Amino acid sequence: MIHPAALDAADPLAHFRERFALPEGTIYLDGNSLGALPKATPTAIAAVVEREWGEGLIGSWNDADWVRAPQRIGDKIAGLIGADEGEVVACDSTSVNIFKALAAALSLRSGRATLLSETGNFPTDLYMMHGLERLSGGATKARAVSPEDVLDAIDSDTAAVLLTHVHYKSGAMRDMAATTNAIQEKGALTIWDLSHSTGAVPLDLNGANADFAVGCGYKFLNGGPGAPAFIFVAKRHQAAALPALSGWFGHAAPFAFRDDYEAAPGIERFLAGTPSIVGLAGLECGIDLMREADIVAIRAKSLSLAALFEERMAQLAKAYGFERIGPDDPTKRGSHVSYRHPEAYAIVQALKVRGVVGDFRDPDVMRFGITPLYLSHADIARAVAILGEVMQSGAWDCADYKVRAAVT
Ligand SMILES: *Cc1c(COP(=O)(O)O)cnc(C)c1O
Numbered sequence: 001m002i003h004p005a006a007l008d009a010a011d012p013l014a015h016f017r018e019r020f021a022l023p024e025g026t027i028y029l030d031g032n033s034l035g036a037l038p039k040a041t042p043t044a045i046a047a048v049v050e051r052e053w054g055e056g057l058i059g060s061w062n063d064a065d066w067v068r069a070p071q072r073i074g075d076k077i078a079g080l081i082g083a084d085e086g087e088v089v090a091c092d093s094t095s096v097n098i099f100k101a102l103a104a105a106l107s108l109r110s111g112r113a114t115l116l117s118e119t120g121n122f123p124t125d126l127y128m129m130h131g132l133e134r135l136s137g138g139a140t141k142a143r144a145v146s147p148e149d150v151l152d153a154i155d156s157d158t159a160a161v162l163l164t165h166v167h168y169k170s171g172a173m174r175d176m177a178a179t180t181n182a183i184q185e186k187g188a189l190t191i192w193d194l195s196h197s198t199g200a201v202p203l204d205l206n207g208a209n210a211d212f213a214v215g216c217g218y219k220f221l222n223g224g225p226g227a228p229a230f231i232f233v234a235k236r237h238q239a240a241a242l243p244a245l246s247g248w249f250g251h252a253a254p255f256a257f258r259d260d261y262e263a264a265p266g267i268e269r270f271l272a273g274t275p276s277i278v279g280l281a282g283l284e285c286g287i288d289l290m291r292e293a294d295i296v297a298i299r300a301k302s303l304s305l306a307a308l309f310e311e312r313m314a315q316l317a318k319a320y321g322f323e324r325i326g327p328d329d330p331t332k333r334g335s336h337v338s339y340r341h342p343e344a345y346a347i348v349q350a351l352k353v354r355g356v357v358g359d360f361r362d363p364d365v366m367r368f369g370i371t372p373l374y375l376s377h378a379d380i381a382r383a384v385a386i387l388g389e390v391m392q393s394g395a396w397d398c399a400d401y402k403v404r405a406a407v408t
Helices: 004-009 014-019 040-055 057-063 066-081 094-108 123-135 147-153 176-185 277-292 295-320 344-353 377-393
Strands: 088-091 114-118 141-145 158-164 189-193 212-215 229-233 336-340 359-361 365-369
Touching: 004 295, 004 377, 014 277, 040 057, 040 277, 057 066, 066 088, 066 212, 066 229, 066 277, 094 114, 094 123, 094 158, 094 189, 094 212, 094 229, 114 123, 114 147, 123 141, 123 158, 141 147, 147 158, 147 176, 176 189, 295 336, 295 377, 344 359, 344 365, 344 377
Parallel strands: 114 141, 114 158, 158 189, 189 212
Antiparallel strands: 088 229, 212 229, 336 365, 359 365
């Protein structure tokens, strides 16, 4: 039996909790979908809006260094994902950055036309591949095979393999170095989607010799709703990888206003248009906070919280038929735990009403994000105890909890 109080007393990350503004009485187990609000963020955003924009006006592009915000913040993200300075920019959405990475990978593998991914991947990843297929009039081929067949499906036509490092539903985590190596041995490039990995698990893109990666700013990085995402392109590819979204902010000399396009020499070529400055300000607060914490300590606490969660769930699982999905070995999962139950949707709603915020993923998955910077072992024990009450009382079985909202 795990003792939450003893673990919390020895928790080296406990002090981070007070750096977040969370409503009283809420146990927030959805930080893998929308991270919590750092207390520093409202002040930082207000300063950008009131001072830099309101008073500095257009001069702030230079005076407040707005113009280099995507690179500055990209360099900070690089430190979290095992990349070097000059390999990451913070910009656009993850979806758009997936498109850019796919197109750039195709430009580096001109004799190859297939983009490969896995079925059951986060939908936008597959949709973006299909979009490129349509745009090319079918010259580019988008293909998805089952997760265990991906490596075998790579052939001499495969230009790039797009994989999510930590699966958004099951939490299954791929071995980045081994997978990258296997893909590259067959002549294809790797595109890693790090949406559920960045800020959650230690990452080493360059140690794995990764080619491209993208990731999300509003999940474990706590950048705020719709925060800019990021794109990583390994230095060795930057000069040859051609941006399909060849916007003026990726031009070698944007303020020369020339008619002809010339891609910027470095990672800047993967910028498209004017950066979202207010969004970047929120993202930077989340990243600065994340950079204060040691990712190895975050991972250790995540595994400890997850172990407690599983221990407490084991009793409920038997009584009420919850089935944990994903690998049994917790070190082969990211930082969320997921359970299948036929009434998952209603149960998640009943929990929310009682202050425990998790989420539901179609058709029957309850997903609980484990965010070590603002969750304690006591929170986890209490959340599972509340789930036990909801099940025992049958409180979940209420018509109101079965009506699906627009965002689940
Ligand atoms: C959350 C998530 C995204 C999000 O894409 P957006 O463009 O930010 O909506 C993409 N891929 C994966 C794997 C995700 O988990």
